[in-house]
Amino acid sequence: MTALPLLHVSDLTVEFQTRNGTVTAVSSVDLTVAKGETVGIVGESGSGKSVTSYAVMRILDRAGRIADGTVTFSGIELHNADDEVMREIRGREISMIFQNPRAALNPIRRVGEQIEDVLRQHAQATSRNAREKAIDLLRLVRINDPEARYLAFPFELSGGMCQRIIIAIALACRPRLLIADEPTTGLDVTTQKAVMDLVVELTRAREMSTVLITHDLGLAAQYCDRIVVMEKGRVVETAPARRIFRAPEHPYTQRLMSATPRPGITLRDLLPNRPEAAAPPPKWQRSPDATEKPILSVVDLVKEYPRAGAKARGAESAGAFRAVDGISFDILPGESVGLVGESGCGKSTTSAMVMRLLDPTSGTIRFEDRDIGAIPAKNFARDPARSRLQMVFQDSTDSLNPRFTAFRAIADPLYRIGGVTREAQARAQVERLADQVVLPHDLLDRFPHQLSGGQKARVGIARAIALEPALLVLDEPTAALDVSVQAIVLNLLADLKAELGMSYLFVSHDLNVVRLLCDRVIVMQAGRIVEQASAEEIMTSPRDAYTRELLAAVPRPPV
Amino acid sequence: MASATKLRILGQRSLQALPALVGIIIVTFVLTRALPGDPAVYFAGPAADARSIAEIRKQLGLDRTLIEQFGIYLRQLAQGDLGQSISTGQPVIKELVNRLPASIELTLVALLLSALVAIPLGILAATRPDTWVDHLCRFVTTAGVSLPTFFTGILLVYVFYYLLGWAPAPMGRLNVMYLSPPHVTGFFTIDALLAGDLETLRATLAQLILPATTLGLFTLAPLARMTRGSMLQVLGSDFVRTARAAGLSGRKVLFTYAFRNALLPVITTLGMVFSFTLGANVLVEKVFAWPGIGSYAIEALVVSDYAAVQGFVLAMAILFVALNLVIDVAYTLVDPRVGIEG
Numbered sequence: 001m002t003a004l005p006l007l008h009v010s011d012l013t014v015e016f017q018t019r020n021g022t023v024t025a026v027s028s029v030d031l032t033v034a035k036g037e038t039v040g041i042v043g044e045s046g047s048g049k050s051v052t053s054y055a056v057m058r059i060l061d062r063a064g065r066i067a068d069g070t071v072t073f074s075g076i077e078l079h080n081a082d083d084e085v086m087r088e089i090r091g092r093e094i095s096m097i098f099q100n101p102r103a104a105l106n107p108i109r110r111v112g113e114q115i116e117d118v119l120r121q122h123a124q125a126t127s128r129n130a131r132e133k134a135i136d137l138l139r140l141v142r143i144n145d146p147e148a149r150y151l152a153f154p155f156e157l158s159g160g161m162c163q164r165i166i167i168a169i170a171l172a173c174r175p176r177l178l179i180a181d182e183p184t185t186g187l188d189v190t191t192q193k194a195v196m197d198l199v200v201e202l203t204r205a206r207e208m209s210t211v212l213i214t215h216d217l218g219l220a221a222q223y224c225d226r227i228v229v230m231e232k233g234r235v236v237e238t239a240p241a242r243r244i245f246r247a248p249e250h251p252y253t254q255r256l257m258s259a260t261p262r263p264g265i266t267l268r269d270l271l272p273n274r275p276e277a278a279a280p281p282p283k284w285q286r287s288p289d290a291t292e293k294p295i296l297s298v299v300d301l302v303k304e305y306p307r308a309g310a311k312a313r314g315a316e317s318a319g320a321f322r323a324v325d326g327i328s329f330d331i332l333p334g335e336s337v338g339l340v341g342e343s344g345c346g347k348s349t350t351s352a353m354v355m356r357l358l359d360p361t362s363g364t365i366r367f368e369d370r371d372i373g374a375i376p377a378k379n380f381a382r383d384p385a386r387s388r389l390q391m392v393f394q395d396s397t398d399s400l401n402p403r404f405t406a407f408r409a410i411a412d413p414l415y416r417i418g419g420v421t422r423e424a425q426a427r428a429q430v431e432r433l434a435d436q437v438v439l440p441h442d443l444l445d446r447f448p449h450q451l452s453g454g455q456k457a458r459v460g461i462a463r464a465i466a467l468e469p470a471l472l473v474l475d476e477p478t479a480a481l482d483v484s485v486q487a488i489v490l491n492l493l494a495d496l497k498a499e500l501g502m503s504y505l506f507v508s509h510d511l512n513v514v515r516l517l518c519d520r521v522i523v524m525q526a527g528r529i530v531e532q533a534s535a536e537e538i539m540t541s542p543r544d545a546y547t548r549e550l551l552a553a554v555p556r557p558p559v
Numbered sequence: 560m561a562s563a564t565k566l567r568i569l570g571q572r573s574l575q576a577l578p579a580l581v582g583i584i585i586v587t588f589v590l591t592r593a594l595p596g597d598p599a600v601y602f603a604g605p606a607a608d609a610r611s612i613a614e615i616r617k618q619l620g621l622d623r624t625l626i627e628q629f630g631i632y633l634r635q636l637a638q639g640d641l642g643q644s645i646s647t648g649q650p651v652i653k654e655l656v657n658r659l660p661a662s663i664e665l666t667l668v669a670l671l672l673s674a675l676v677a678i679p680l681g682i683l684a685a686t687r688p689d690t691w692v693d694h695l696c697r698f699v700t701t702a703g704v705s706l707p708t709f710f711t712g713i714l715l716v717y718v719f720y721y722l723l724g725w726a727p728a729p730m731g732r733l734n735v736m737y738l739s740p741p742h743v744t745g746f747f748t749i750d751a752l753l754a755g756d757l758e759t760l761r762a763t764l765a766q767l768i769l770p771a772t773t774l775g776l777f778t779l780a781p782l783a784r785m786t787r788g789s790m791l792q793v794l795g796s797d798f799v800r801t802a803r804a805a806g807l808s809g810r811k812v813l814f815t816y817a818f819r820n821a822l823l824p825v826i827t828t829l830g831m832v833f834s835f836t837l838g839a840n841v842l843v844e845k846v847f848a849w850p851g852i853g854s855y856a857i858e859a860l861v862v863s864d865y866a867a868v869q870g871f872v873l874a875m876a877i878l879f880v881a882l883n884l885v886i887d888v889a890y891t892l893v894d895p896r897v898g899i900e901g
């Protein structure tokens with residue numbers, strides 16, 4: 001380490017005033033970033049990793065304050081600098097890029113103007129050459145047709161493009177330190193790779209230092225020189241990226257490491273202090289009787305949407321947009337099938353049609369030997385097949401009624417379809433379901449906001465299996481969860497499948513997760529199936545070029 | 560292309576208003592007929608016998624069937640004739656042309672005053688929550704809505720006219736010493752300006768200030784509360800954080816980034832408050848002897864003056880449609896997304 005680090009955070013403590021008194025979000029954190037170094041801060045939600053960076057930038061919200069410690073940036077004390085000084089530092093010396101790029105841009109201002117605002121604020125451009133410089137920056141972050149994109153509003157751009165704009169804003173004044181706060185969360189893997197590669201290339205070329213804040217150990221390990229692991233507001237371990245994967249020292253780092261899905265492991269390997277006694281979930285075997293009937297059979301499924309403004313724009317672009325373009329696949333009883341692809345590939349539309357929430361334009365969906373695709377979506381709730389087909393949603397918070405207790409949420413399908421009318425009867429069944437998903441009974445009377453993310457996910461799963469469905473559609477059920485919670489939920493899902501003999505249609509963008517849970521994987525691109533094969537085959541010898549591209553984009557820890 | 564899309568949207572919005580107007584014409588016609596009270600009896604006077612009542616009924620055209628009356632009404636409407644008020648004997652259209660601008664002028668000035676106070680107050684309160692500015696904002700707005708307009712009106716007259724003598728007598732739009740400016744728009748302030756008559760302009764404004772303040776106090780609350788709420792929300796959003804992290808000046812963040820985004824719900828509230836106030840300022844018009852449309856409508860309603868009531872409702876309906884159009888225009892100017900999602 002050099003004698004004088006660019007950024008030196010020492011003994012930093014940040015407190016928030018809340019209704020329930022003072023909460024310490026970050027306590028006694030030490031952190032140094034040398035010139036040209038890339039440091040990763042890794043931790044799960046609530047670890048204080050974002051708060052640390054906000055404290056460095058002094059953009060904590062009103063309730064938060066630096067209670068103790070010092071932040072020094074190339075000799076300047078930031079923790080007690082006044083607003084004038086900070087305004088000069090922000091954007092010019094230290095800049096930041098954020099999660100959720102679309103929301104991080106002013107929705108009603110042209111992106112070019114937003115870049116200009118920063119240039120002019122820090123006197124990097126005059127009114128005469130600001131536009132030119134902004135367009136140069138757009139070109140720098142590889143935006144095609146920068147002159148036209150200068151005039152675009154954020155809603156007209158994709159998430160990846162919005163993140164490039166944010167990067168352009170962050171790099172506009174040639175700062176010396178870039179703080180990237182979960183810059184690729186919510187972006188597709190290929191976009192993630194493109195964005196990260198761009199950040200690395202640009203910061204290296206300018207000899208900048210970078211702090212990468214992420215929950216993804218793999219991502220941090222791939223792009224960072226040094227990794228700082230945080231837990232509950234404290235730094236638990238700091239080590240070079242290579243060493244942290246080979247020999248994690250702190251128990252928390254070890255847990256985090258083992259819970260990260262990666263090639264060459266099984267589901268059970270994700271769990272901390274893996275119970276040796278617990279047998280691995282029985283591997284699903286295709287029954288020797290090759291004529292076994294699939295439980296779900298989708299043939300030539302198509303979903304078309306009329307193009308927005310097709311009428312107004314005239315004939316040349318008229319016609320419909322095919323979100324799902326004639327796909328066919330089967331799911332056998334007890335089989336778990338992964339549906340993988342990037343956003344916009346049609347995987348969610350497909351799952352919504354299978355769930356009969358959307359009406360297909362054409363094609364058939366045979367479920368337990370009935371063509372349920374022909375039943376209009378609005379009548380399907382009354383169909384007997386409805387109880388055999390259930391769904392677990394991506395956002396476990398938003399998919400629970402905030403006014404229902406966990407008990408009421410799980411009992412809902414029992415009351416509505418299951419024919420249960422008496423509360424005592426429902427109570428018995430719900431408690432049995434809670435046992436199945438390992439949810440303590442005393443949590444059943446809590447409301448969603450009183451439950452943790454993992455507990456809410458369990459409630460969602462218990463609700464879905466309440467009617468003992470034959471097929472469960474899982475739409476990215478672990479995408480919003482921390483890796484340690486994800487590990488437990490994935491194992492739970494595997495056990496439930498074996499116990500109840502269900503089939504899964506598992507929709508996800510994370511190939512590592514899909515491989516762990518699924519027997520077979522279907523890869524979709526632009527509404528079509530480009531490849532379907534067993535999970536192992538897809539991971540080890542992908543045949544399609546697009547599958548290979550997806551696999552290559554998955555961050556790989558340097559082991 | 561974007562502006563063409565917006566123009567098309569605006570065209571569609573105006574066309575969508577047509578069925579509403581037709582419905583309003585029918586409903587007001589039927590409703591006024593369904594009102595209790597017989598105008599023929601009323602106008603024949605207490606001494607009239609059955610024959611003279613029948614004669615007056617015939618004169619008013621009330622002896623025909625409803626369908627026939629409606630036909631006549633439509634034909635007259637097409638010629639811009641809203642009928643004659645039976646209580647004043649004047650053509651309704653003429654009365655409306657005189658009185659509507661008086662009401663609109665009063666309401667607009669009141670809203671302008673109100674917005675000039677409410678929006679800065681809301682912004683200040685949002686940037687300094689739980690400080691004295693915030694508490695002041697809460698106090699002023701609560702006081703504003705809690706006091707009935709006739710009370711604040713009389714209080715203002717008592718203080719500024721009777722005690723201090725700063726304001727002129729609360730006797731309508733213009734002191735009797737002055738001649739009305741030549742009629743161009745019907746707004747005395749604008750007409751006086753057009754005529755270059757600064758003396759009359761001053762007198763008009765002097766008459767306007769008290770009733771406008773009275774109304775303005777009442778409309779302060781929704782505007783200030785909405786500004787504060789929507790500013791608080793926008794200030795907590797991701798893009799404001801980005802702007803702050805980029806080191807933009809406080810002024811730039813507050814106005815270019817936060818306020819313009821917070822403006823959208825404020826515009827909506829402004830429109831709602833305007834339409835509400837225009838119809839509901841009868842009390843203020845009464846206190847200040849303001850020759851507005853609200854007092855006219857109440858008087859007409861009391862005596863079942865069909866033509867006048869119909870004319871009033873129709874005028875208000877057209878005004879609301881126009882107002883909604885103005886709000887839509889304002890929206891498209893502020894928010895580029897309207898063209899896509901609208």
